[in-house]
């Protein structure tokens with residue numbers, strides 16, 4: 001008797017536990033799994049198909065298990081030969097083979113559907129995995145302009161992505177838009193995303209890539225096409241090289257003098273470093289350091305003097321600046337919209 005109660009409790013715990021996990025995984029949250037684009041929709045369909053296919057098997061196994069337990073408790077352990085063989089052939093071979101076949105066909109169909117978009121992508125964006133941030137490049141054939149950790153796209157159309165890495169393997173993942181795709185050093189690959197509606201979609205590096213892998217976040221920001229063109233045009237503008245007498249001139253000077261320009265580019269000025277993110281339009285970004293901090297004055301200053309306290313091991317060294325220089329540089333960077 002005691003045995004049976006424990007068994008039921010165990011089964012209930014398993015069932016409720018699975019439902020809670022499903023519920024948590026399925027709804028809301030920052031990294032939502034709700035599909036918001038065609039590829040993600042097909043992947044979600046595959047997921048539901050797998051679940052619905054697996055459920056009857058799970059139930060059948062639970063029922064057989066309970067029957068076996070009951071029989072065991074009755075001490076009725078004489079094997080009944082007549083059922084054994086049929087059970088093994090159908091339950092152990094035929095049915096699972098059919099289920100696997102159905103699963104494989106659905107899976108191959110999904111793979112075919114999500115590999116290439118239905119319409120040809122007009123826009124192509126470079127996405128490079130860095131330690132530990134994303135370098136995003138827009139080329140118009142003549143020059144490529146760079147931003148970091150924000151991928152702006154037009155909504156309602158497929159966008160091609162050229163993924164690459166020159167360090168370790170990263171994985172590009174925006175769950176609401178598509179599955180994961182690895183960025184493998186020496187092996188650039190083509191990928192695509194599409195957001196059906198304008199909005200902001202969260203992405204995350206999904207392959208462990210070192211100390212700050214968890215802080216390698218990014219945003220996909222989908223605009224109406226006209227708004228996207230306005231953004232791109234604005235993004236193409238270089239910064240203005242300030243001269244003596246301009247506001248923020250001292251900030252620009254301090255930026256050069258304290259060595260920031262050896263790692264950071266500000267187009268339009270002499271700053272042309274490529275170790276860290278391009279800062280030409282820093283002020284227009286929502287976050288800094290790959291989603292680690294929101295882009296507000298206090299965070300920006302704190303990051304500049306000691307980025308290591310927020311993202312230990314990241315490739316920007318602490319920059320012990322004079323208070324005046326820090327104020328000036330922060331002000332200057334905030335003018336780069």
Ligand SMILES: [Cu+2]
Nearest residue numbers: 170205209216
């Ligand atoms: Cu990574």
